[in-house]
Amino acid sequence: MRVLGVALLILWTLHTVVVTGRMLLDTNYKNLLSGAPRDVVRAPLSDLIQDATPDLVRSLPARGPVLVLVDSQELGGFAYFWLSYWLYPRQVDVSGDLSAAMTTRAGSIVYFQRPDSPDLTAPSGYRLQSDTTAAGGGHVIVLVLGSGGS
């Protein structure tokens, strides 16, 4: 029985050498060393949101509530987790309803506007901080309360 066990171990090792060896040989190490995978692998949400997030982390007020308006298809998906992680410690409220901007008391409003989405009218007391055109033609609009802008 021990012979069978050793045979199992050897065959398993050979199987692993074949599977793992192929992976090691197929890898593009130049891309790895340059850190390029960061630009290739995408999180399970729209490019419009994830591409703009690093800039938002830097530009939004460091704390306080943020209302994020997204396409309703993003609701129930990964957008809330993504935004609440990257924007923490800001308290993130994600909505697919533009009218939420009229009733919010958040210090900042971020609108991920797809090319085919309606425009957002700035609510009273808010001013436009930035309007960035994204690669796909969408816009990332940031509104801040008058006293909380940068």
Next chain:
Amino acid sequence: MTVIGAGLALSAYILISYCIGRLIVALAGLRVDALARAGSPLIGASAVAIQLWVYGVVHVPWHIALLVGPWLVAAVVWRRRFVAAVEADAAGVRQLLRGLGDLDPLTAGVLAVGVATAAFYFLNLLVQPLVGWDAIAMWLFKAKVFFDAGAVDLSLVPVNVSPPVERHLDYPPLFPLMLDSFWVLIGHVDGVIGKSIGFIFLIAAVASAAATLLPLLGKRLTALIAFLLVAMPTLQTSFVLPYYMGYADYAVAALMMISLAHLYRSARLGRDQASALSFAFAALAALTKNEGITFLIVVSIVIGAGLAWGFFKQREWPSRRLIVVAAASIIPVLAWQAYARVHGFNNDLVSQQHPQWTVELLASRAQTIATFLWHLIDRFNDYPWLVLAWIVSITLAVLSKDRRLAAVWAIVTIQAAFYCLALLLSPYAVSFLLTTAADRLILQLSPSLVLLLGLALSGAPSAGVSAQRRPGLAVAQP
């Protein structure tokens, strides 16, 4: 941070964790062997993580000087013991490296591929983006909340958000606290390199398995086992696929395997250092993921049985030192469970609405689970090999009458049975659970199954060493 900078930071984290773990082992007066050395990085990383937790309770800021300072002071005060420990370890490593020259070409080749694979993982962990669902939604988010508060405090996490989201706040805090200690060391939050701390678990797990099996199996078979523990496809998800990086499944897998390695080494079950360390690593598993709690309970029962045996048959109690080790290990686990219960962070099995359980529904779910697991088995993954390892192990355990091997096999099997039971009785749709969690549950058991196969081969009657003559087995005999 550049790739080189991130690599240096991760290396420094592992080295610092090792030094602190080694210091703890030396100061605790524990007998140091290769297995104790192999687990030192995780002992150190866990100690520093729990140190941050304590700092939060007593309102000490999370600062690198305050985090590392006490350990530096301890290293200076007990410098003779610490230096002797490090020198002994360095001598052991030198001896190990010298032994590499004696390897046959096949073994050397397998080791070379294993080292190349580990190096690939190291690089891959550092440069892949942070995109994993659970990593962002739970583990790193929690770490960020703790880091910002300077304490284990989940009161700031909004719980009633719209649309509703599930963050599993009841999940234990050790993994996020390890991330926090890494971030304290580098001075800022960095999710991309934070997720790479999984590498410390890989090092400790492979070193622990090798330390356990080398005296029993010899270099060639130990090299094969070590290679499998690095390179097997089931484990690669944690180190190759960005969508699984930053998860705690490999962490709990490594901790459970190291606990079993110590358990197998126990000569006087429940009364010796190996039992205490087995319990300690099981407790760390319970502080990493909820799956570790059942593992801790089963390990406690096995160790408790040995303790009872020793007391009633030989009037022997464990030493005070071992009781202290066990108590220090269990206190954080109990503290977290109390914290979670007080704040209403309950497991899904308790908090979620369950369907109306009927025999038909349970039978249907059981059939779905069995069918799914059956279809998982294909020639491109390890699942057929894991099943064979499980069968060969129990067969060899029976043939060799090795009770410690049977105990290790039983613990792994009970843990697997618990997973099936949890899938069966979960309030969630079973198909959703299977597609999102089944592979990770198997991953959690995989290192233990590989270790089990190695132990089984060492205990087989034809291995040249009778099970009855091997040290430590006498206590297991009636």
